[in-house]
Amino acid sequence: MFIILSSVLKADYYDAIVGGGSVSGLLAAREMSSKGLKVLVLEEDHEIGTPEHCGGVVSQKALESLGIIPRLKTIDNEIKSALIRTRNSSFDINSENQRVIVIDRRSFDKELALQAQKNGAEINTRSSIISVRFEESRFKVKIQGGKVFVSKFFVDARGVGTLVNKGKRNIIPSGQFEVYAPWIMKDTIEVIFDSDLYPGFFAWIIPTGEGKGKVGVAGKNINPNLSIEQFLETRGKPYSIVRKIYAPIWISGYVKPFFDGKTVIVGDAAGQTKPTTAGGIYTGGMGGIYAGRAISESVLEGNGSSSLDQYENNWLTRFGSEFDKLLLFRRILERLDNKALDKLFSDISKNTIEKISSTGDFDFHSFALKHFLNTQMSINLMSTLLGNEYRKIVKDLSKI
Template sequence: MVGMREVDYDVIIAGGGLAGLLAAREAASKGLSVAIIEEDFEIGVPDKCDGLVSIKALMCLGVIPTSRAVQNTVGRVLLYPPSGKPIEVETSKLLKIVVLDRGIFDKGLARAASSKGADIFLGERVGKAVEEEGFVRVEANRILKSKIYIEARGTSALPADRQRSLLPAARYDVEAKWIQEDTVEVYVDSTKYPGFFLWVIPKGKDSAKVGVAGRSINCFATLDEFLKQKGGGQVIKKVSAPIYVGGPIDNFVKRRMMIVGDSAGQTKPSTGGGIYSCGLAGVLAGQAAAKYLLDGDPDALQKYSRSWLHLFKEDFKTSLQARRIYEKMDNRSIEKVFDLIREKDLLNELLQEDGFDEHSKWIRRILSMEDLVKIFSIVAADEIRSLIKQIGEFLMHRR
């Protein structure tokens, strides 16, 4: 492209979100020349993530958030079935679940990467990255060449066959008297929020992030209706962005190119969250780039892929299986499962030290085979009833 200057970097990262910034920090800290190309004009804006995470997970990422970045600490969770009778559980004091201001938090990560020597280009969009002989050619507002390329642009970079696992989602930042300062609320209803749920995450006194996701729903209209039922509230911000719940893509590495974060499908299939799983992918990818280039380890990039899968493959597999069951449930099935949860006091295990960040550990530890059979039989029975109803309706139309 005429008029565009050419710059060489050891590593170019497309996307200045959590995974990309952590990859940059790791690679630059080893002395590599690193460039981050972010299409938005400000790091952390728009703020698409609700920022609910455990301090333990952040420590695993090598991050200690500043007091300005922590909006609140969560003390309990209320989980509402369709009937409205909630299950209440207190969070573990050892776990310490916090709510982050992702705008402030991400800017802190950007400063950390920059302090190690990474260059950050804002308002530039990567159009194409193509591997050529010995380097990757990256086309943005300029032509750049790098030895390693890391794709971290988010769900927009997911393969076409994975787009169907995106759910429409939206969030309001709300000020209202009904908000409980230390309490996360989750509302489950297969009719109102098919395939997902609605959530309230408190930012502090009388302030919360109220969000919803679900298949084929109008998210803003759904949130408006919820606020009306709760008695209103002042909406001070609206954000809309899809969430991905389809599990990891098939390959994270292709020769000199690595894929991390939302782009790699590394968000939890259960909740769509990914601060821990996506962030750790960025850390591992940045370290892999350094080992590949500085130590001459030809297998280093593939080791990133294997390391991430070793940590998360089983957790994501179990979560995907649980999601497939959940998506088949009607409200009657959900109520029966809630009864089982109450009977076995299952949620207390989820909010202990490792259950919050790694859901499969919680599922495998607390569900005996008898309980699993109960849950599967509930779903199976409803599927059979639904099938009989469909057959009956078909026969009626043929008369």
């Protein structure tokens, strides 16, 4: 009897349990299992990558940093330009110096799961975590149905839900429909600013191929379903909606600390999404990688939390200053009404657009935004609109 019980306990004991089997959790699992740690990923959905709640826009460079060369079937499309619109003006930026692609997250996340599995990680779907308790120096992670798993570390990669559970309020509603329509341009992402319709954010069209793509909206206090339906009506028939998802986004910056005792928090759960676009494949994915490496070091070298400090330090060194700048741009954006947006966008010169197209970095776009706002016309407009606050923002920007 004793022998049976102890072997069951051993089987269910892990160096680390990862809650959430999406990009950041799977990358953390891949890193830890590659170092020989015993790792379990628990995912509440019935299938990795599904339901997809992502636009899938990412640069090739970012994927290389994440250690992934996606299979051809995972790449839906390649983007050549972005058309940025306000109500009465628009401009076009080319992604000429960088390859930007649209990936199918259903397939992409399974590729990550396969990488983790090949290293020895176990992944289980339909395993919804209902409680995580730290007792007697170990985590007891209980899933629906009552089964309990035990581990040294717990990695929380459960997405925006973790922030909601922590009482964070500034979650923005968003929705995204997969649409077939002749007005979707195969090579061009469209971004549409309208402070009345999408307060604090924007609407987007991400093409996934000829005549098909993802049409999405996000904005403070909007009804995403109604908002996308209205957007589609303005684009005109014919169009077909073949899939709808609703998912909240977080655009208020990283939420420290990234580890709390022995719980290590990664990805959206740690607010590692860009404050301008809510993009998180790269930034959250790197969170998973840095966390996985730090936990491995801690387990293998037995040096406790000093390795875990490295996770936070590494992530902040790579993205901290960029996120701080993007938050400042967000503060500006949130104060612009449609008239100001029109004026700002119509004033942008051909020179500035060319400069952004040829030197801008998709993954670190504060450079482009800074350039955009630094034209004399924008400075004049912003100073008039925001007064002292703009001067403070510019001062803050020059400091970081």
